[in-house]
Amino acid sequence: MSRIGRMPIELPTGVTVTEKNGVVRVNGPKGALTMALSPLITLRQEGVKLLLERRSDDRRARSVHGLMRNLIANMVRGVSAGFEKRLDIVGVGFKAEKAGGVLKLNLGYSHPVILEIPEGIDIVLEKPTKIVVRGIDVQQVGQVAANIRAYRPPDIYKGKGVRYEGEVVKLKPGKAAAG
Secondary structure (H helix, E strand, O other): OOOOOOOOEEOOOOOEEEEEOOEEEEEEOOEEEEEEOOOOEEEEEEOOEEEEEEOOOOHHHHHHHHHHHHHHHHHHHHHHOOEEEEEEEEOOOOEEEEEOOEEEEEOOOOOOEEEEOOOOEEEEEEEOOEEEEEEOOHHHHHHHHHHHHHOOOOOOOOOOEEEEOOOOOOOOOOHHHHO
């Protein structure tokens, strides 16, 4: 049996989970999320705990069991507490500006990079060089943060670019150090 799949999901106060026609809907104080539930998995609620069980013990059902549990647990956490990713911009003249639903990034190119902020995502600038991406869907938050980082990943020689907070960039020595 899947060790992750059999762990119960604790439902915080104010969060409700409903399953109808193979679609799971999670409602909470921050919003609502929906997801298609695999037909190989059943959902059962016991008080404030949510349990996922397999309909059969075949290979496909075993492989989906833990995945479905974690996806639903992330939905529950998202509608109750939310998710966030923090990014640092490193480099002389590199900065970010937010105007309306657009994020403007100056990353050393001859033009500013314009990113339209998707619905369901909130971007906060703590400083012009610190970006916080927040939302209730962990996949969407991670994808938006990855898209921002992809515009200028950290340079391996100087360390300039966009990186996740706490990300360690190991710098390579240049040609002069090779001798």
